[in-house]
Amino acid sequence: MMGIKAGLTPLIVFKQDKGNGHFYHNQALTSALSLLNFQVCVLSQALTSCRPSPPVHHAGRPNERLHRSMPTHSIGRWRNLLPKQAPKKKKEKQQMKQILANTSTAHGTLNVNVSGHDMTLVEHYSQYVHNLCNRLGIKVADSYALPTKSMEVMLMQEQGTKTYVDAVLKTHQRVVQLSGLNAALSPIFMDVLLRNQPEGVQLCVKEHTEADFQARFKARPELEGLMSQMNH
Numbered sequence: 001m002m003g004i005k006a007g008l009t010p011l012i013v014f015k016q017d018k019g020n021g022h023f024y025h026n027q028a029l030t031s032a033l034s035l036l037n038f039q040v041c042v043l044s045q046a047l048t049s050c051r052p053s054p055p056v057h058h059a060g061r062p063n064e065r066l067h068r069s070m071p072t073h074s075i076g077r078w079r080n081l082l083p084k085q086a087p088k089k090k091k092e093k094q095q096m097k098q099i100l101a102n103t104s105t106a107h108g109t110l111n112v113n114v115s116g117h118d119m120t121l122v123e124h125y126s127q128y129v130h131n132l133c134n135r136l137g138i139k140v141a142d143s144y145a146l147p148t149k150s151m152e153v154m155l156m157q158e159q160g161t162k163t164y165v166d167a168v169l170k171t172h173q174r175v176v177q178l179s180g181l182n183a184a185l186s187p188i189f190m191d192v193l194l195r196n197q198p199e200g201v202q203l204c205v206k207e208h209t210e211a212d213f214q215a216r217f218k219a220r221p222e223l224e225g226l227m228s229q230m231n232h
Contacts, residue, residue: 096213097141105183109141109208112176112193116201119172125201126174132192139179146173147218177208 100108112129116122126143133140148170155166181189190205197203 096210099208099210100179102207107178107181107183107186107207110178110181111204111206111208111212112178113173113204113206114176114201115171115173115204117169117171118200119170121198121201122172122174125196125198126176128196129176129193132189133176133178136185136189138181138185138189140176141179142175142177144175144177144216146175146215148172175212 097109102108114122114126114129116125130140130143132138151169151171152165153167153169154163156163193203
């Protein structure tokens, strides 16, 4: 029977005698176990050194993400590099242009008024008028749309006096303003317009007045009433 007393180092092995029961030191086996213990310690240290450690990022690596924990010092800001823009001026109220008078060879300021209930036809025909003026060399001073007008069609019941709304008709208007139309060219110009006038579209050519300019803006009686009260 053998007994082993193991500490950290070294290991001591004893062998028991069967006759008298005394223990004797076994030097050969002690040396072998000490060598084995040394190899185990070396192997455990090697395994400990091979454990994965947290990666250390180099300062020059492209995947560095130190910006999450370090101040940026305005890196990436570009708005301060742009030139400073002047504040936008308030849009001024549109002023009326000078009305040209008729001469012996040319008309003054004329308004070609196109109106109808179908907005698509009105818009396309006004574009045709504008393009025709450009081809014939007629100066177009302005081109604009007038406020849409709505008209309700009321019907009365056969038995009774109550009325109800049957339909709502909307009238769309476009104006092409001409300046200095040649008197010799005006008959040809009007003939071409009338020949290409679509069905359901009204055409009216007249001289431009101040009332036509004021008709471009929607009436706001409530605001006008408040303004008059403030002035008085």
